[in-house]
Structure formats: structure tokens, C-alpha cells
Amino acid sequence: MSGAFTSLSKAMAKGFFRDKATLFFSFIFPLMFLVIFGLLFRDAGAEKIKIGAVGDGPVLAALEQTGAVELERFDSVEVGVRKVRDGDLPGLVEATGDTVRLRFAASDQSRAGIVRGLVAGVTQELNVRASGQPPRFAFAAEQVEDASLKPIQYLTPGIMSWGIAVTAVFGAALTMVNWRRKQVLRRLRLAPITPSTVLSSRLTVTIAVAFVQALVFVGVALLPIFGLRLSGTWWLSIPVFLLGVLAFFAIGMLIGAFCKTEEAATGAANIVVLPMAFLSGTFFPIDAAPPWLQSVSKAFPLRHMNDGMMDFLVRGQDASALLVPCAVLVGFTLVVGFIASKVFTWEDS
Amino acid sequence: MTLTPPAIVVEDIHKAYGELKAVDGVSFTVAEGEFFGILGPNGAGKTTTLEIVEGLRVPDGGSVRLLGENPFPRNVALLPRIGVQLQASAFFEKLTAREQLETFASLYGIDAKTAGEMLDLVGLTDKADTREDKLSGGQRQRLSIACALVHDPDVVFLDEPTAALDPQARRNLWDVLRAIQERGKTIVYTTHYLDEAEILCDRVAIMDHGRILAMDPPATLVRGLDAPTHVILERGSLSLEDARAIAGADDVHADEVSLTISTRTPAPVLSTLAERGTLDGLQVRTATLEDVFLDLTGREYRA
Ligand SMILES: Nc1ncnc2c1ncn2[C@@H]1O[C@H](COP(=O)(O)OP(=O)(O)OP(=O)(O)O)[C@@H](O)[C@H]1O
């Protein structure tokens, strides 16, 4: 029995790795998205406001320390002011002795506001400190999670989940259809093995392939040029990963049970996976989408796999965040798997 | 007669696809160690009959005992004891000939070495590392047969195993099948080659329209036909009138190349021809299964 399991798994793995088109769509194609988007958006989100600066002193130093602005130094006020007038810079800070003077362009209201607030805030803070008095009102600022994930941080879990989902669905569906059409299933039915041996070997191959995909995607994203940084709880993503693979495997089996030809199965798989890919935060963070779209996306297993992967790979959530994605994915697998087992046939007609 | 129970007992099986009665009341028994052939034109119901016996299709009515057991619903205890070559070969995608055979072998707990020997037996050793889709039709057929035989089953079902084989490969397969039979195994097979069935089979069943029209050893069938012997001469070596005048000639007809005399008393006809010195290019054809087939189905047989 274990011999049958091993040899069937091997047969399926060879079928997978010997098919160039399958390899392309499982590895190269998702990687292309990762590379293109990763490079395209590499500097997005890290963008800082540039302010012109003339002179020197504690205020300018403190401004630089906020990390929110980048100072462009000028030797003379005239040159700096011209830049502000031309709209190249939102403002110019002139620090001479104890005077801090900000000139800003009124054309860009919002940026002018930010610059004004920033410079005023820093100056007042220094004033309070110089007075020697303890501040009357305590002010604390902390960054909350995490609208400002660097693109690679959400692109990696998103594209990875998508790539794994596509491969799991297509792999399971096409094997079933091909084996049925070529009578391999009938022939297997004549061998002393159980259907669960066939099923579990296909699932094993799907998980193994998904594992290789995950290693490749994360490995590439970790390269300095893309700069992915894994959180400390990345290993909690493993159960989400496994349950996600299982859910998409079940979808693949369902499609494989319904469709008679490979063409039909490919079409059906695309119809299922493509909308999910666009609405589950594969290519952009779903938090930016309108609320109704977010609700719709919650119906997709890819959304939950995506969320789970993101939570643990990059957001560093603790184990309590496992509950929702895992529960949804398990439920999905059970329902879809049950239907698939009901529709399954060994042969056509 | 043997005392061992029969390997296969089929009683009055029926299978209809909508209006079409693919199998319409078929009964037969195959003894253990027997070589049983099923012949019949396309669509006669051979494959359907075979697959019902194998347990792949469920009949609408009737019963099947295979090695004393019911083959359906799927009987896993029975499966290691039967070997099946389906009419359309079933292979795993992208695997080489050797890998196919090893995969099937392992499903039955058979090691790779035995699989290698099997490849040798069907003459595919030099194609061992060729992928399934790069094999020729006959090579696929041989591989498919090897896959059916690899676990040394007690009952072997072969659906047109010699279709697509060249004469050499056909002869080789005959030897393989005979060797299997000599070891006491039962073989059930279908074919369109009547000459081959005549040579190989202990008994044949001739099917058409889902029914068995006749079932006996080939020699018995041919003898029972009481068909005339055909003496065939080169055209022009004898005139039609002269031929008709020969004592014992029942019927004479001619085409562009030959003149055929049908007779039930070939000896005097041949001696008359010898006296006239017209034996050049002479052929004598006695009745074969093809004549039986023609007689039963009313159809000329074309392989
Ligand atoms: N699954 C099916 N659905 C509908 N009709 C079928 C099916 N299988 C077989 N038939 C019909 O049943 C009849 C018998 O088919 P079968 O395959 O048994 O013939 P066969 O004797 O094996 O012919 P061949 O020599 O061409 O292999 C045919 O008319 C065929 O069209």
C-alpha cells in the first residue's frame, strides 16, 4: 500500500516537473509579477517630503531626526525661495540664531499644512525643552499597524498565495481530467489500491510543489534588491499555508470531477481563480479597496489565505490571529471536498 | 474434462446504452487454463462483455463469477489475480516506458527488477527510456500488454492485443501468451485476426449485435460449416468451360487474375488438373474461421 502511494506520488511529481508549461505558470509567471511589482514599487511608501533649509541649529537637526522630511541645503535664502516659488519644494526653513523662519508655497495646500505643522511642532517642542519646565501635556506617538507596509511586504504573501493557489487548483483538476480521459483512472480502478491512495498521493505532490514555490518566492523576495523582512512569527504561517493548499486542492478536485476535457478544466479553473486573485489583495493591499469590495473578498478562500500569510510572514501577529483564516479555510475544504467526492467518477458517462 | 471450478462463468448478461443493446443475453464459461477468444465485427459488444466480466461495467442483468467471486461492486480481493489490457492504452502522462511499467508493478507490490524483465519479454528494452507519447502504436500496445501481465495474474484479459502489431511482434506475443497458458493461466482475448484465433484459441465465441452466434473450438466450427474447398488457378491456364466440365467441380468463377473451383471432393479434382498439367500457381484453400464468420454474420470479414 505504501509502495503504491510512493510510486503514484512519484508518477505525478514527474508528470508535473516534466511539463514546461506547468513549471512556467507555477514558478516563473508568479515570480515575474513579484519581480516587476517589487522593483516598480521599491521606493513607494518610503517617500519623504523634501524641504529646503538655510543655516544651521537645533531646530534643523531635530527636523531631520523626525525622519519625516528630507532637508535640501541651500547656501542662500534667494536660491531656496526661488525653488519654493517654482513649486519644486513645498517650503524653505531659514534658521539663523534663535529665529526660525518658514516660507512656504500656498499652491499646494496640504503639503504646506504638513510642512507648517512639522516645523512649528519641532520648534515648540524645543521651546518647551529650553524652558526647563516639565511639559504640561504628555504627547506620545506610535506607529500603528500597518497601512504603510512597504510594497514588497504585502506583494510577497499576496503573490505567493496566488501562485500556490493557481498551481494547486490546476494541478489537481488537470491530473484528474487527464487521468480520466486517458483511462488511467479506470486502469487504477483495476489495481488493488484504494481511492484514498490516489487522492492522498495527489495531495502530497500538491503540498510538496507548494512548499517549493513558497521557498522560491520568499527566497527571491529576501534578496537585498527587494528587501523582504520576515517577522518573528513567520512560522505561524505554516498552518495557514497548509490549510490554504488543502482548500485549493479541494477546489481543483471539484473542477476535475465536473469537467470532461482539459480545456474545460482550464477554463473553469481560470473563472474561479482569476476574480479571487484580483479581489483578494494579491496585487494591491485590500485595505485600500472600498468596503463593499472588502466584504465580497471575504467570501474567497484566497483572501483568508492571503490575510493569514501576511499576518505572520510580515506583520508579526501572534497565534490568536490563526483562528479566523484557519477556520474559514478548513470549512471551505470540508464543504468543497464533500461536494467533489459526491460528483467524482472514475470514467466518463 | 477438468475437475477444477471454471475460471469464469457468465450467465445471461445484458447491457443497454439507451436504445442500443450492446450486450444482449451473453452466457459462457471459461475453464481454468483455457485460451478463450471472442471474435466479432466492430460494435459487436466484445469490449463491453469483457469489461463486464472484469468488473469495470455493471450489467443491467445477468450474473458473473470470476474465480468464484463477484467482480462488482469493485472487488479488491480479486484485483491482484486478474490482469487487464484495455482496448485504449492507459498511460501516465510524461513517464517513460520503464517508469510506466514500474509504477503499475508497484501498485501490485512487484519490484522494479520484474518490471524490467517484463519489458524484455515484450521486446521493449531498447525503448525503456522513451516517453509514452513518443512510442509507436505497436510499442504502446506491447507496453500496455506488459502492464497487464507484470503481476503474473491468474486470469488475463486482453482486448485486441495484436491490433497494430507488426507480424514479427505478433508472433512474439503469441509465444508469450502460449508460455503464460502453459503455466496454467487462463486467457480471454478479443481479436479481429481470425487466422490468429484459429491458431491460439482453445475455444472461440463469435459475437454480433451483442449476442454469441457460435461457440466452439475453431476446428469444430470450421468442420461444422461443411464448406467447400477452393482450388485456385492462374487465370488463363484453364478455360471456364473446361473447368466446369471437371467431375466434382460444384461451382466455378473467375476474376481478372484467378479462376476458382469450389468442390467438396478435392482429391479427384486435383488429379484431373494434374493430368492436364495445369498445376502452375495452384492454391488450395480449405474453409477457415473467416468462412464461419461470413456464414454466421452474413458479412465478408475484413481485418
Ligand atoms: N459507454 C458507452 N456509451 C454508449 N454506447 C456504448 C458505450 N460503450 C459501447 N457502446 C456501444 O455498444 C456497442 C458495443 O460496443 P463494444 O465497444 O463492446 O464493441 P466491440 O465489439 O468491442 O467493437 P470493436 O471491435 O470496435 O472494439 C457499440 O455499438 C457501441 O457504440
Ligand SMILES: [Mg+2]
Ligand atoms: Mg472493442
